[in-house]
Amino acid sequence: MSINLFSNYPLSWKPVKATLTRPYYQGLARQMRADINNGLLLPGTKLPPQRELADYLDVGFTTITRAYKLSQAEGLTYGVVGKGTYVSPNVKTDLTITHQDNKNIQELGFVSSFESENGALQSTIINIAKQKKFAELLNYEHPTGIPRHKKIATRYLREIGMNVNQQNTLIASGGQNALTITLLGLFNPGDKIIVDQFTYVNFIELCRLRGVKLIPIPSDNDGIRSDLILKACQNDVIKGIYLMPDCNNPTTEIITLSRRKEIATIIKHYDLTFIEDDYANFLNLFREVPVIKLSELVPENSVYICSMSKPLASGLRVAFMRVPDRYKLQIELAMFNSTVKTSALDAAIVAEALENGTANKIMHRKINKLLVANQIFDRVLEQQVNAYNATSFFRPLHLKSKQRGDELEKLCLDNGIRIFHSDRFLVGPRPDNSFLRVSLSAVEEINDLTTALKRLKSIIL
Structure with missing residues (x-):
């Protein structure tokens, strides 16, 4: 009979073996997901070394290896060679980005395409509908x-x-x-x-x-x-x-x-x-x-x-x-x-x-709007424009705060701004630099962008 020497060992995660279902490696991955969702395992947490966790649970080393590999495949964790396995920074975030219809929220998250230009296609659509081969x-x-x-x-x-x-x-x-x-x-x-x-x-x-x-x-x-x-x-x-x-x-x-x-x-x-x-x-x-x-x-x-x-x-x-x-x-x-x-x-x-020629006209107008939008971003948020981002549909706003991405997104949303943190786009370990991706093309009118960016500045700074 094995003696468990890790009962009182300060592991960062202590799965309950009695609740695990077979096969154990799948049960461990399920319990990890549940503990993450319940807040028992926080983003960025370093998981126990595989051998220590195997000894603690009195299971084979390969069981833990397979569980960790499964957790990585599901996006729950990531591994760093020579350092260990960590809970992903964006694991509790619903990553998928979609459009939202709340008119009380100023949209700086979803990157749309200056939808006010869509009307320029109306005559083209009408002409197509009139064609004999429609x-x-x-x-x-x-x-x-x-x-x-x-x-x-x-x-x-x-x-x-x-x-x-x-x-x-x-x-x-x-x-x-x-x-x-x-x-x-x-x-x-x-x-x-x-x-x-x-x-x-x-x-x-x-x-x-x-x-x-x-x-x-x-x-x-x-x-x-x-x-x-x-x-x-x-x-x-x-x-x-x-x-x-x-x-x-x-x-x-x-x-x-x-x-x-x-x-x-x-x-x-x-x-x-x-x-x-x-x-x-x-x-x-x-x-x-x-x-x-x-x-x-x-x-x-x-x-x-x-x-x-x-x-x-x-x-x-x-x-x-x-x-x-x-x-x-x-x-x-x-x-x-x-x-x-x-x-x-x-x-x-x-x-x-x-x-x-309609497409060319729309593209020209969008280029001009992008130039203006990026100039507004630089002026309000005191950023420096350069050649490669002068016509971007979005811009990164770099942060000094180490606050978690989901918390910062919620703070902005509670103050009427929808924004997305770099954690949402991150694959693997979180680097020292983090930022907000600020959409410049989702506002209905270009003048609304100044108001939205000023509000964002007041929240962040």
């Missing part, structure tokens, strides 16, 4: 996009810097749908994808649903660190990498050309599947020196996603995809079996707007 937009044909729409999409992709042809172009039901079908088609549960330390929150949630593990990599002044990407590939089996090279959400960082070339070399060497999420693609039309898309450096390894929500209207669920031949069949099968087909009506509106 009814054909409502059938099952051409599930990945009508050829004419693909032709226009291909032209637009070339304008923003992508070398594409009609055969490699697919039309998906928005950027989120494009990410979903890419994960379904190209990745399996247990696969590992490298991401920015702070990354797009809805992608984090998609990977949790798919059972894909994310490997976070921090950044320096040139963007995500290529030396640490290389080290991760050398030490582990990595399947893919997901990035927003032109404007990271939520940090607004842009990866420099030299860093893109370094990352491209690693992608080629390890034959990684690269997912480029280019949600702010239209900004390349207005840059004095357009950026070179990372996908252009690794075309045979890249799934390039060009969402049209920010350039035109968020309610038009349309995204253009550039997919190499090696991935095309898998992506199409995932699209057929999850979406059936992309709305040809939505695609027709986008295509027609690109053809008749």
